[in-house]
Amino acid sequence: MTMQFFDAEATARLTPFPVLVDALAQACLEAARGEIASPARLVVPLNQGGIMLAMPAAARDLAIHKLVTVCPANRARALPTIHGHVSVCDPDTGEALFALDGPTVTGRRTAAVTLLAMRTFLPAPPRHILLIGTGTQALHHAHALAAVYPEARVLVQGSGPGRAQAFCANHGNSLDIRAHEGDAIPDTVDTVITVTTSTRPVYDEPARADRLVIGVGAFTPEMAEIGPRTLQGSALYVDDQAGARHEAGDFIQAGIDWARVTALADALAVHGAARLAEYGADTTPVVFKSVGCAAWDLAACRVARAAVR
Template sequence: MTMQFFDAEATARLTPFPVLVDALAQACLEAARGEIASPARLVVPLNQGGIMLAMPAAARDLAIHKLVTVCPANRARTLPTIHGHVSVCDPDSGEALFALDGPTVTGRRTAAVTLLAMRTFLQVAPREILLIGTGTQASHHVRALAAVYPEARVIVRGSADARAQAFCAEHGNDIDVRVQEGDSIPETVDAVITLTTSTVPVYDEPARLGRLIVGVGAFTPEMAEIGPVTLQGSALCVDDAAGARHEAGDFIQAGIDWGRVTALADALVARGGARVGERDEGSAGSAGTMPVVFKSVGCAAWDLAACRVARAAVL
């Protein structure tokens, strides 16, 4: 039997954000209990500074392998920087079931992890969100926010005003999205999501109770989007505790005490097992008395969650 391969558009259709967020909550708890095997990614060098990344994961019901290449020189070739796919197989027989577009899976599950953090740490649904960055991952986040928080307003800050304007024009039909006016961040912003590859902090404001900061873009020790002023006054949480120690450049460069850092699974457990989207106002997972910085680095267990959602639609 020929294995089905779903391109980027089909992969997006098969992984709707509301369902994906719930699947990620389940996978987060399973991974913390050791029920999903998700080893550290294997990195293989390619020509011209490129890399190949291999990321397998397996649970009792499904096994996946994401294989992607990242080739910065492709910009000069007018080709996408990232290529790849996620193959899905039966964990009993090893039979190949189907394959999804790798960059799309990565983008959507990363945005869905951000939504899971927002639902976990914000007391109420966000009304105003600041995105710092205008790249591919920012686009995935706008689509995710539009799917789950359609009434929210999204403010965008880019490296250049023209880029921010173009980004807003592209996504204006999805949600209320507009360019940030001036340098100061409105007090009404409930969440800030950083989506850059900066090596210096792009957000370093004093921590504010009720404003969640989500760091997404920095994924190497040399990168840092969130500065020490914000980190020092905040409770710190990560999606993958093991990966964060090697990849969360914001935390690494600030020299934070890792004893302060908790895992997202701990916050979900503290909420008493409530389903994603429900509230347990007395739990530690609903923000508590300290502002929260959530750092997302990703792992193959989150890709497996996305493949579970797709499988339900495919098989």
């Protein structure tokens, strides 16, 4: 049989955000219990500073392998920086079932992890969100927020003059977003989400109990989006502790004591799915750092498999 391949548009249709968030909550708990095998990703160098990433994961019901390439030189070629796919297999027979577009799976499951963190740590649905960044991951997050929190006001801040305006001009017809220019963040913002690849903090405000801060974009020790002033005054959570120790540049550069860092799975396990929205109702500021792992890709593939069936 020829394995069916779903392109980016089809992959997005097969992984709706509300269902994906629930699947990620389940996978997060399973990974913490050792029920999903998700080894550290293999990184292979390519030409001109490019890399190939291999990320397998397996559970009793499904096995997946994400293979993607990241080639920064593609910007000069007018080509996407990231290419790849996710192969989905039967864990009993090894039979290939179907394949999904790799960058779309990565973008959507990453945005869904952010939604899960918001559902976990915010005492109520967000009303005013600041999205810092104007790249591909910012777009995935804008779509995710529109799908799950359509009543929230979303501001977009760019890394340079005019970038936020251009982002909103390109995507404002389908998304209710507004450009935010200037350094002063509105006091009413209750959620800040950073989705940049910056090497210096783009957010370093004093920690606030009424503002959840989520770092997504920095994924190497050299990158840092959230500054030490915010980190030092906050309770710190990560989606994957093993990966964060090597990839969470925000925490690494700030010299964070890892004994202070708690896994998202611990918050989910303690409070239970039915009480997720109640968590964070105390007065402790929270910073959540997302670095990703193949177990989250497996969760997205579960959602897609159910839709394909």
